[in-house]
Amino acid sequence: AQTVTQSQPEMSVQEAETVTLSCTYDTSENNYYLFWYKQPPSRQMILVIRQEAYKQQNATENRFSVNFQKAAKSFSLKISDSQLGDTAMYFCAFMKHAPETSGSRLTFGEGTQLTVNP
Amino acid sequence: NAGVTQTPKFQVLKTGQSMTLQCAQDMNHNSMYWYRQDPGMGLRLIYYSASEGTTDKGEVPNGYNVSRLNKREFSLRLESAAPSQTSVYFCASSVWSGGDQDTQYFGPGTRLTVL
Numbered sequence: 001a002q003t004v005t006q007s008q009p010e011m012s013v014q015e016a017e018t019v020t021l022s023c024t025y026d027t028s029e030n031n032y033y034l035f036w037y038k039q040p041p042s043r044q045m046i047l048v049i050r051q052e053a054y055k056q057q058n059a060t061e062n063r064f065s066v067n068f069q070k071a072a073k074s075f076s077l078k079i080s081d082s083q084l085g086d087t088a089m090y091f092c093a094f095m096k097h098a099p100e101t102s103g104s105r106l107t108f109g110e111g112t113q114l115t116v117n118p
Numbered sequence: 119n120a121g122v123t124q125t126p127k128f129q130v131l132k133t134g135q136s137m138t139l140q141c142a143q144d145m146n147h148n149s150m151y152w153y154r155q156d157p158g159m160g161l162r163l164i165y166y167s168a169s170e171g172t173t174d175k176g177e178v179p180n181g182y183n184v185s186r187l188n189k190r191e192f193s194l195r196l197e198s199a200a201p202s203q204t205s206v207y208f209c210a211s212s213v214w215s216g217g218d219q220d221t222q223y224f225g226p227g228t229r230l231t232v233l
Contacts, residue, residue: 044224047221091160091161103174
């Protein structure tokens, strides 16, 4: 079974600064996917970024980027130029590769509450 | 497109009562999922349906049943609610694209309280 660990329950950052959220995972799989989801106070789960394990290049989405270290089983999220709207709970999630008929099951970490201060 | 919709948004039950949470998606996705989120924890998979006509247990299936009514709809039933089932419930859907598993998209959640 896979496990995902987020060791920072809470973090805060000043507006316009950069912050990094940590995530580690444990798996014996070689082919898998990693995600960061954002959950603002509205409770909606919003995809932030996705990384395929077979890709060496780190994924980026505008102000969001990841540092994927496969050997260390580490997947951190960097948020640049933080904005007030980035205040949310952030979840790291793991999905192993499986046949289409198996569906794509996610395993989540406990979450990190990020607060962006003005 | 509405994406993934869930009804109701809020529900309060008494212990032993039954209810069904409804989920529908209009993205023509093949797979659908039910998760629960408890305070201080990430989402945990209850049941999923990889395709129309199939359902399988996830990590925490006890006390729940599901029905994949058609490709669009996937319902979660609590036959005899217990206080331990107080949680926020999320439905999600996904589709394969180009031979690669695609991202899961989530509904807005249902906050359920069992007294």
